[in-house]
Amino acid sequence: MNSVFTQEVPIAWYLLLSAVLFALGVVGFLIKRNLITVFMSIELMLNAVNLSFVTFAHQWHAVKGQIFVFFVMMVAAAEAAVGLAIIIAVFRARATLAVDRIDLMKL
């Protein structure tokens, strides 16, 4: 019973979880057909990378890794604000959120 409470988790598992989350984000970016959910997939990828940063900061006892996550969060907040404003502007102009129908710049 005591061994269950003192068991450790290999760092590689955290990194593997981060890689899988990133891959799921990429797959979501490719298969989702709604502009907002495509944007959510990007947020999922950012979060997966943040988990890697925190894990490596723990591994090497480096505080700067965590500060990098802090900066990524701030940039993600700015990106979400601008991105959602662009989505609103696109919806106002084209009345759709389906990415297949927003193809004005497609060759």
Place this chain on the structure above:
Amino acid sequence: MHLILFIVFAGFCLTGAINLLLQTHPINSALSLIVVMTSLAVLYLLLGAEFLAAAQVIVYAGAIMVLFTFVVMLLNAGREERTMGSRTARSIGFPAVVAILGVIATILLRARGLGVASLQDGVTTTENLSRILFHELLLPFEVTSVLILIAILGAVALARQGDGEPPANQISYGRRERPGAK
């Protein structure tokens, strides 16, 4: 204890992320993403990053996802129709994802020298974090605040109704006709 917590919350993370892909309604995807982000906050806490766990809940699960759900409701985003997507995505995208994931997994599973994480490891306190943030990295911190300011101004400029445009309820989306022409 660490192992149990890791398995439980990593499971939540993966379930939420897969649910995000499977749901067709954007609001359900947004709620799944909130589950992913809060479980990631617990994982940060397990890794000793207490400030980031709090910031993750407040900034990501709070502010950013509120913005997302707000936009989903504002635009009344309905069920998405699934199409096959582009040929490039199918022929290059998915093999690339599998290849990248395979390479990363192989490297990680064969890596030596990666340690273990346990509950006995020390936490990085907010004091440690702020000591570096406000001494060595003060300039990047201030530059980021300017970035946030510009982003807010840009968001307002993008989202507000243009002066020359007619109000949204008079725009006809289907046919292209000049406003005011009968």
